[in-house]
Amino acid sequence: MARKERAANADTANPGRLKQIAQTYKMTRRHDPKVGLIVAGVGIVIFGVLLGLGFLIGHPVYLGILGFLLAFLGMAIIFGRRAERAAFGQMEGQPGAAAAVLDNVGRGWTTTPAVAMNRSQDVVHRAVGKAGIVLVAEGNPNRLRTLLAAEKKKMARIVGPEVPVHDIIVGNGEDQTPLKKVRTKMLKLPRPLTGPQVTATNDRLRAMGDLMSNMPLPKGPIPGRGNAGRPPRAR
Structure with a gap:
């Protein structure tokens, strides 16, 4: 009975994976029209080289099988890299793109989006790990420097x-980090903190609360409601 359940779960999981791969390929192809030709070319070259080598040394079957496996692996690696590049190209310039990158930075990091924001919608996100605190900002660089300085003091x-x-300003200008390199830059930072220190840091920040949870409500009546927001006068 348990075997049948596992088989049924596998059958339902496989179509989901295939559908996800198909969707990823369609998304990648919109930004990289040659992705299919390049991935196929890599597979054909790897398989052809190993198969030819197999004929030369008299073992075409063994090297043919090895070539097929390595060709599949090479195609998967190339496709993954180009899909990642296309995904970053699609996200770049979109509000909240840096927060999406932080959500996938990896284990050992605790990320909090929008810990600081101004009226112009420039925003600072925070990540905490063994490297310390990393403030990742997206928006206008000139306004972000003031916002980052205040957040670093806090x-x-x-x-x-x-x-x-640490602070990172997302962008393609001078002293900025492209969106696709944010994760790499964070992972290359030195890691002077221990696990308990990271936990203690997160506890302190959690006790402090973030900008979005502590933001004061505006005073006065709600626009558009006229006098409906005012309490009735006592008679």
Whole structure:
């Protein structure tokens, strides 16, 4: 009975994976029209080289099988890289793109989107890991520097000088980091903190609360409601 259930689950999972791969290919092809030709070319070259080598040394079957497996692996790697590049190209310039990257930065990081924001919708996201605190900002670079400076001072008051605070401005200009390189830059940072220190840092920040949860409500009547927001006068 258990075997039948596992087989049924596998059957329902496979169409889901195939559908996901098909959707990823369609998305990638919109931004990279040559992806199909390039991936197929890589597979054909790898298989052809190993099969030819197999004929030369007298073992075409063994090297043919090996060539097929390596060709499939090579195609998967090339397709994955080009799909990732297409996904970043689609996200670049979109509000919240940096937050989406932080959600996939990997294990060991605790990310919080929109810990600081101004009226112009420039926003700062936060990630905490063994590298310390990383503030990732997206928006206008000139306005972001002021926003980042204020957030870094606040972080220093809360966690103290023993926790390093890094900042990354997402963009393609000078002193900025392209969206597709944000994750790589974060993973290359030195890691001076231990696991318990990371936990303590997260606890302090969680106790402080974030901008979005502590944002004060505007005063006065709600626009568009006229006098409906006012309490009735006592008679």
